[in-house]
Amino acid sequence: MATDPRRLAFLLAVHRAGGVLAAADLLHITPSAVSQQIARLEAEEGIDVLDRGPRGVTLTPAGRILADAAERIEAELVQARQAVAALGGELTGRVSVGSIQTAIRTVVAPTLVSLAERHPHIEVDVQEHDPPEAIRGLRAGDLDVVVLERDVDVDAPAPRGAHDVPLLDEPWRIVVPTSLPVPKRLDDLAGLTWVGPQAGSAADRAVSRLAAQLGTAFETRHAYNDFDTAISLVAAGQGIAMLPALALQQEVPDGVAVVALAGLGSRRMVVRHRKNRHEPGPAVRAVVDEMVAAAREIDLG
Numbered sequence: 205m206a207t208d209p210r211r212l213a214f215l216l217a218v219h220r221a222g223g224v225l226a227a228a229d230l231l232h233i234t235p236s237a238v239s240q241q242i243a244r245l246e247a248e249e250g251i252d253v254l255d256r257g258p259r260g261v262t263l264t265p266a267g268r269i270l271a272d273a274a275e276r277i278e279a280e281l282v283q284a285r286q287a288v289a290a291l292g293g294e295l296t297g298r299v300s301v302g303s304i305q306t307a308i309r310t311v312v313a314p315t316l317v318s319l320a321e322r323h324p325h326i327e328v329d330v331q332e333h334d335p336p337e338a339i340r341g342l343r344a345g346d347l348d349v350v351v352l353e354r355d356v357d358v359d360a361p362a363p364r365g366a367h368d369v370p371l372l373d374e375p376w377r378i379v380v381p382t383s384l385p386v387p388k389r390l391d392d393l394a395g396l397t398w399v400g401p402q403a404g405s406a407a408d409r410a411v412s413r414l415a416a417q418l419g420t421a422f423e424t425r426h427a428y429n430d431f432d433t434a435i436s437l438v439a440a441g442q443g444i445a446m447l448p449a450l451a452l453q454q455e456v457p458d459g460v461a462v463v464a465l466a467g468l469g470s471r472r473m474v475v476r477h478r479k480n481r482h483e484p485g486p487a488v489r490a491v492v493d494e495m496v497a498a499a500r501e502i503d504l505g
Contacts, residue, residue, distance in 0.1 A: 208244075211242075211245040212245070214238055214241040214245070215245060215263075215270055215274060216275060217231050217238070218238065219267075222260070223260050223261055224238050242254060251264070251266045295487055296326060297326055297488075298328075298329065299488055301329065302331050302338035303330065303333065303350065304333070304353055305430065305431075306451055307351040308332060311371060311498050314501070315495050315497075316328055318494050318497065319491065322490070323490050326491065334402075342366070348488050349477050351475050351476075351495075354409070355406045355409040355413060355471060356469055356470045356472045357469050358409050359472060362474075366477065366479060367476065368476050369474060369476075369495075370472060372502060374448045374471050374473070375504065376468040378445070378464075378465060379435060379438045380460070381439065381443075381460065382458075382459050386463055387463055390465055390468075393414070394418045396422070398422045398423065398424045399443040399444070401427075401434070411446050424443070426443075435447070436457070439460045448471040475492055
């Protein structure tokens with residue numbers, strides 16, 4: 205007996221949800237309806253697709269093969285719908301974006317507004333991620349587009365199978381407690397205590413580059429990931445910090461001075477996507493194009 209491919213959707217739901225009851229909730233049907241469809245699938249294939257135990261159900265090896273086939277069918281249907289929509293001049297699809305905080309505020313969020321006007325059938329899912337997490341998500345296929353940061357002077361090309369599109373270069377600034385003299389040149393930064401950025405971040409690489417340039421090792425205290433945290437620590441007199449211009453567009457608190465110095469360099473934001481024979485698709489290209497357009501409108505002061 206030939207298998208009805210529609211039954212594979214019920215098996216895939218059980219696989220994704222982790223059980224029959226959860227699959228029923230996911231599909232908005234009764235658990236007995238899910239069990240009935242699974243039983244018919246097993247009868248048609250002549251195999252067991254679920255291991256039923258006291259702690260729940262798991263997929264058998266044959267069940268996993270069929271679930272994988274169901275995922276491929278689902279993906280093919282999504283691509284087919286996108287192709288059909290493209291014939292009518294409309295772009296459609298779901299694009300998952302992983303981004304650092306400052307880029308969400310200044311680039312990604314404005315993109316959502318303009319994208320909804322130009323391509324209302326593209327659904328964008330935004331997730332805040334640190335660059336290492338975003339890169340892992342892109343490799344795993346959980347994310348389609350990621351926004352990354354880097355210190356321009358220690359820039360690196362995208363790895364094989366990926367492509368980077370520059371969004372903008374923003375100057376680094378020094379934030380200093382007002383209790384300290386305002387530095388006039390780079391040499392004035394030597395010997396000062398720094399609030400330490402997260403290891404491996406663009407700010408960390410920029411500070412390390414600056415220390416090497418000045419021929420010294422900076423004394424650091426604390427460790428921050430969020431730029432607002434760094435500003436708060438500087439306001440508390442804990443040291444100075446190097447932050448990108450976009451992190452300072454909002455009003456800084458009392459007790460903090462923002463200083464622009466020649467020679468600090470800049471932070472580069474790039475948007476990265478997979479690049480192969482099939483990617484990026486039209487929806488991803490549209491999202492990236494909107495991000496580039498949004499970045500062009502940013503006033504860096």
